[in-house]
Amino acid sequence: MAHLRSRRRLALAVPVVLSLTASLGFLPSAASAATSAATAARAADGPGLAYVVNTRTDHRTIESVQEAITRNGGTVVASYDRIGVIVVHSPNPDFGARMRAVRGVQSAGATRTAPLTAAGTTDEGAVQVLSKAEAAKTSRAAAPGEEPLEADQWDLRAIGADKAATINPGSRHVTVGVIDTGVDDTHPDIAPNFSASQSASCVSGKADTTYGAWRPADADHYHGTHVAGEIAAARNGIGVAGVAPGVKVASITVAQPDATSLFYPESVVCAFVFAADHGIEITNNSYYVDPWLYNCMDDPDQRAIVDAVNRAQLYAQRKGTLNVASAGNSNDDLDSDALTDDSSPDDATPQTRTVDPHKCFDVPTQLPGVVTVSAVGVKGAKAYYSSYGRGVVDVAGPGGDRYQIPDTPSKNGRILSTLPNGQYGFLQGTSMASPHVAAVAALLKSSHPHATPAQLQALLKAEADNPGCPAEPYDGDGDGVVDATCVGGKRVNGFYGFGVVNALRAVK
Numbered sequence: 001m002a003h004l005r006s007r008r009r010l011a012l013a014v015p016v017v018l019s020l021t022a023s024l025g026f027l028p029s030a031a032s033a034a035t036s037a038a039t040a041a042r043a044a045d046g047p048g049l050a051y052v053v054n055t056r057t058d059h060r061t062i063e064s065v066q067e068a069i070t071r072n073g074g075t076v077v078a079s080y081d082r083i084g085v086i087v088v089h090s091p092n093p094d095f096g097a098r099m100r101a102v103r104g105v106q107s108a109g110a111t112r113t114a115p116l117t118a119a120g121t122t123d124e125g126a127v128q129v130l131s132k133a134e135a136a137k138t139s140r141a142a143a144p145g146e147e148p149l150e151a152d153q154w155d156l157r158a159i160g161a162d163k164a165a166t167i168n169p170g171s172r173h174v175t176v177g178v179i180d181t182g183v184d185d186t187h188p189d190i191a192p193n194f195s196a197s198q199s200a201s202c203v204s205g206k207a208d209t210t211y212g213a214w215r216p217a218d219a220d221h222y223h224g225t226h227v228a229g230e231i232a233a234a235r236n237g238i239g240v241a242g243v244a245p246g247v248k249v250a251s252i253t254v255a256q257p258d259a260t261s262l263f264y265p266e267s268v269v270c271a272f273v274f275a276a277d278h279g280i281e282i283t284n285n286s287y288y289v290d291p292w293l294y295n296c297m298d299d300p301d302q303r304a305i306v307d308a309v310n311r312a313q314l315y316a317q318r319k320g321t322l323n324v325a326s327a328g329n330s331n332d333d334l335d336s337d338a339l340t341d342d343s344s345p346d347d348a349t350p351q352t353r354t355v356d357p358h359k360c361f362d363v364p365t366q367l368p369g370v371v372t373v374s375a376v377g378v379k380g381a382k383a384y385y386s387s388y389g390r391g392v393v394d395v396a397g398p399g400g401d402r403y404q405i406p407d408t409p410s411k412n413g414r415i416l417s418t419l420p421n422g423q424y425g426f427l428q429g430t431s432m433a434s435p436h437v438a439a440v441a442a443l444l445k446s447s448h449p450h451a452t453p454a455q456l457q458a459l460l461k462a463e464a465d466n467p468g469c470p471a472e473p474y475d476g477d478g479d480g481v482v483d484a485t486c487v488g489g490k491r492v493n494g495f496y497g498f499g500v501v502n503a504l505r506a507v508k
Contacts, residue, residue, distance in 0.1 A: 048091045048116040050077075050205070050266055052308040053099050053108040057084040061104035068102045077266070078206035080273050083311040087205040087266040089116060100300060107308075109301030111265040112291050114347040127222055128414065128426040135424070138409045147233075147241045149424060152416045154378050154406040155230075155398035159436065160504030161243040164443060165235060168507040169246030171446035176231050176249050176438050177280040177321075179271045180224030180287065181261060182216035183251035184420040187225060189233040189240060190249065198250035198278045203257065205266030207274045214250075217257035219420045224251060226427055227286055229418030230435040231442070239424055240416060243439035243503055247446065250280060254287075262290040262347060265305045268364065272312035276319035281445050282456075283316065284438040285325040285364055286431035291345035294360035302360075310367045317369050322445075322453040324438040325365035326399075326430035327374045327387045331476070331484060334389030335494060371441070371457055374496060375399025375433035378406040378413055380467055382484070382495045384476030386430055390487045390494035394457065395464050395501050397436035400428030403477055436501065443506040463506050464499030466490055 051074070055065045062081050069076055073092035080086070084106070092098070099108035130138075130149070141151040146162075156162045175195050182201075185194040201213035216224060232249045233242035252274055254267035268289050275283050289295075289309060295302035313323050332339055334357060341360075342352040365372050374393045375386040382388060383401040400414035410416075414426035437460065444459045445451060451459065469486035474495075476483045486495045 048089055049095070050111045050116060050264065051088040051090060051096060051099070051108060052111055052265060052269065052304050053086040053088055054106050054304060054307045054311065055084040055086065055104050056106065057082065062086070065102060065104050068099065072098045074099075077204065078270065080269065080312070083273070083315045085269055085308045085311055087269070096301060096304075107300070107304040109304030111305060112347050113345045114291075127226070127419065128412070129419065130416065130424040130426070134410055141409045147235060147237065147239060149240045149416060152408045152410045152412065153240060154408055155400070155415055155436065156241060156243065158378065158380070158398050159243070159440070159500065159502055161439075162241075164503040164507045165241065165245055167504075168443065168446060169235065170232070170244035170443050171246060171449070172248060173449070174247045174282070174442045174445045175280050176244075176247060176442050177252050177271075177275040177283040178224050178228045178231070178249055179252045179254055179268065179275070179283050179285050180227055181221040181255040182214055182224045182253040183228045183249065184215060184225045184418075185251065187229070187418050187420070187422055188238045189236070189418050190225070190228055192234040192236055193232045193245070193248050195248040195250045198248075198280055199252065200274055201253040202267045202270035202274060203253055203255070205270050207270055214253050216253070216420055220259075221255060221257070221261060222419045222425070223286070223431065224253070224255075225420050226417045226425070227284060227431065227435045230415065230432060231284065231439040233418055240418065243436055244442045244446075247439070247442045250278075260347070263287045264291075265289050265309055265363070269308050269312040272309070272316045272323070276316035276321050280321055282322045282324060282438050282441050284435050285323060285370075286434045288328075288365065289363040291347040293341045293344045293346070293362065294339070294355045294357070295363055296355060296360035298359070306361050306363055309363050313364055313367050313370065317453045320453065322371065322441055322456045323364065323369065324371040324373060324434055324441060326434035327365065327372050327393055328362070329385040329429050330387050331385055332387045333484065333494070334387055334392040335487070336389070369453060369457070371395065371437060371460065372497070373397050373430060373434045373437045375401070375428075375430045376496070376500055377401025377404030379404045380500060381470065382474065382476065382486075383428070384483065385428075386433070388484060388486070388494045390492075393494065393497035395437055395460055395498055396496040397433035397440075397501050399430050399433030400426070401476075402428060440501040440503050440506050443503055447507060459506075460501060461498035463502050464497075465502055466492070466496055466499030469493050469495060
């Protein structure tokens with residue numbers, strides 16, 4: 001798999017529902033026909049790019065904009081009329097600028113910088129596959145009633161998920177949608193709780209519900225399967241257990257199937273809309289939308305990305321879906337005045353830039369109503385890699401930390417979960433913290449079936465345990481250098497938000 005990227009989130013002080021000033025549209029005249037002909041000729045020589053065109057949602061506007069798309073050398077891939085987002089491919093290098101001049105278009109821009117020739121996740125470091133010898137050792141240490149590998153799942157005990165499962169393992173009427181690299185639903189720990197009817201591939205920007213389309217492209221696209229197991233691996237006497245082993249999981253694949261494994265905006269738009277329309281109560285989002293680590297509002301392409309994805313995730317919220325996202329693995333203070341982005345665009349040659357975190361947004365985690373999750377290790381302290389920030393992080397969850405060593409058979413501080421082809425392995429990252437929170441949210445939804453997304457978020461915060469800021473300067477990797485500064489008090493602070501989620505409290 002390609003280099004795995006960090007996740008972040010900022011406070012939502014800046015509104016991201018955009019409305020750009022529209023100018024006059026193209027008229028059906030001889031002059032516009034000539035312009036269209038010239039555009040088409042010029043477009044034939046350009047590289048193909050993907051775009052999002054965001055419009056008003058009335059039928060007349062959408063129809064008019066689609067006509068303008070065709071005139072300007074674009075091809076509609078998918079049109080999400082209820083939110084006014086149109087996914088387009090075009091080889092016309094002027095396509096974005098021309099569409100921004102069309103009446104009814106509120107924002108428009110390219111969703112990538114590389115041509116359409118091929119096809120991000122947030123775990124920190126490579127996966128460590130559990131060997132047969134390690135599995136045998138762990139199985140011998142399993143207590144009565146535990147899953148064979150549960151002795152290595154310190155994360156379940158850290159949030160009371162093992163005890164919660166004996167009270168309420170979660171409802172079969174609650175589904176968590178894993179928006180990710182795909183889920184191997186044939187895995188024996190995932191198969192019992194997998195919902196095929198709520199799964200699809202959104203890689204193209206348009207939902208493909210063909211049987212099996214939701215599966216990972218290959219074993220290197222392991223991320224989504226690991227996340228799914230953390231949420232809902234069945235207590236069936238095989239392997240591991242999930243935090244909410246009674247709920248369902250669905251797979252909405254958005255990662256490109258090649259080595260880049262990039263998560264483009266049009267795929268994520270499709271995923272949120274699909275989740276909302278298929279009754280998914282909670283989505284887990286352990287990624288950031290490529291190719292920009294931060295999407296800056298003074299750039300028309302990046303502005304359009306924020307607009308499109310925000311429309312989709314707000315639509316999901318209105319339909320009753322709670323969206324949970326990981327905060328990032330850069331150990332960045334997301335409440336700071338400026339951040340350095342040296343990884344964007346990640347589909348081409350990155351350029352170093354300084355961004356204002358109040359004007360440049362990490363998508364989707366910074367969007368309104370999204371639950372942002374930081375990571376802790378076995379000691380309950382902030383993981384050394386986890387990004388943080390007062391007013392940014394909502395809650396925390398176990399994400400693993402190789403410097404915080406558990407008293408388990410493997411002595412591995414990372415998170416053990418499912419991998420494709422019936423395997424198991426360890427990962428660490430805010431990617432792993434987010435599904436723990438999504439699973440606790442699923443337990444809350446099981447106990448409070450009529451709770452709205454906003455109410456679920458409030459319940460998550462209310463049941464969390466906040467350790468407060470550390471008394472000593474924070475040195476996560478133990479090298480003698482202060483790595484981060486926690487701001488806030490016992491109730492809410494920059495490291496943990498309102499605290500580490502608690503599965504046992506969620507079911508009581």
